[in-house]
Amino acid sequence: MLNRNRIVTAAVELIEREGADAVSMRRIAAELGVGVMSLYNHVPSKAALLDAVAEDVLSRIGFTDDPSAHWTDRVRIQARAFRRIAHHYPRSTMVVVSRQLGSTAGLLPVERALATLRDAGFDGREAVRMLRMFIAYVVGSLLREVGVTPTFAPVRAGAAIADVDPALFPVVSELRPHLDSCDHDEEFEFGLELLVQAMAVRADARADRGTGEPTGRGGARR
Amino acid sequence: MLNRNRIVTAAVELIEREGADAVSMRRIAAELGVGVMSLYNHVPSKAALLDAVAEDVLSRIGFTDDPSAHWTDRVRIQARAFRRIAHHYPRSTMVVVSRQLGSTAGLLPVERALATLRDAGFDGREAVRMLRMFIAYVVGSLLREVGVTPTFAPVRAGAAIADVDPALFPVVSELRPHLDSCDHDEEFEFGLELLVQAMAVRADARADRGTGEPTGRGGARR
């Protein structure tokens, strides 16, 4: 029996196996041993199917939020959980990111994150801002990592900027060794730490403003 | 006379006017009053054309780098220059971001940015890391701002989470007002400032390690 879930799953598998460009309704139907138009009994359009793929991937984010842990650690854990899924479905992640989906599929992560930020002492306005900034960083990082690299972040070792003129780009050519190699884990953790500590500074500033004296509350660990 | 530049320009205009989905070789040819296959005398394939579009947009980034200014201000200016182009060619920006281009078109911004970071006192390894983190944030922000929707819909999470169950998502539903509205300029500047200051802290830490005593050098202004 054909159903929406089987179709979405087949789409995700096909995307991961052969890339997003290989996805067509005919291809998915063939994958399921089914006529093309049968898919349309369960999915209104190809665009809707891709939205469903995005939701499916998002819903796989596994959170083990521990409210008793320090909020900075909770932030780290949530960011890494997101990243882990992205690495598990790298090509589908591009679909997720390049698609504006208007559903509640990605709402659970948002709920968890906002709760964490509220626990950190931020008011509603600040919490939302922090979250937006954080998502921007994580999504941008994943874009670089996953391979469909955004502008000027030469990740592919070697060939990308193989022939740079030292006269035109002295600094780039001097830093070529660092530009050519990229330890994704390390890069991600570096930015993550920078952001978390920056957030902690803001949290402390809030606390100071609130109590009138400096406290350690809300500070970053490490 | 047909040439590569006219084709790329027509493609950019078409993308901005009707969205990336509307782009087809036939459409562009019609726009130029030309046969479809004539395009292939100047562009090897549609994919290559889209790469050229990405390069074209990137090359339009106008930098007025002032090496005498404080490095934090130079970072701010460069980030805003990138963002300005993205807002001028919003739909093409999605093409830029979702496409891995291996040319030197985007290398000038990298050169400027790395030079700025070196001036801030970072060594090569740190400068590259800072740049990667910064690009991740900027690209992620632009993805949120520009969206992918065909229509200019500034509200991101507005109608999407219109019907959220307060019992399931208490924090989200409490912060709905803040989630529904989004001043993109303000959000971007907020994250930008947070990042710049975090970078300044690192720069100071470097300076302290170097001199053995705290200094104000490299600190963030404001």
Add this chain to the structure above:
DNA sequence: ATTGACGTACGTACAGCGTACGTGACACGC
């Protein structure tokens, strides 16, 4: 002046795409 090579624009053709529409098989409450 003639010839040949070459670059450019064009038209045709093909395989593949998303999907609107109609058809037939089966299960159900009356």
Add this chain to the structure above:
DNA sequence: GCGTGTCACGTACGCTGTACGTACGTCAAT
């Protein structure tokens, strides 16, 4: 038996990217 739905299917239409063959201009060498 009989509407009434649901579901899989096949056909068909208007698109897509692009391979291929053709025709015409210009220029170099003969």
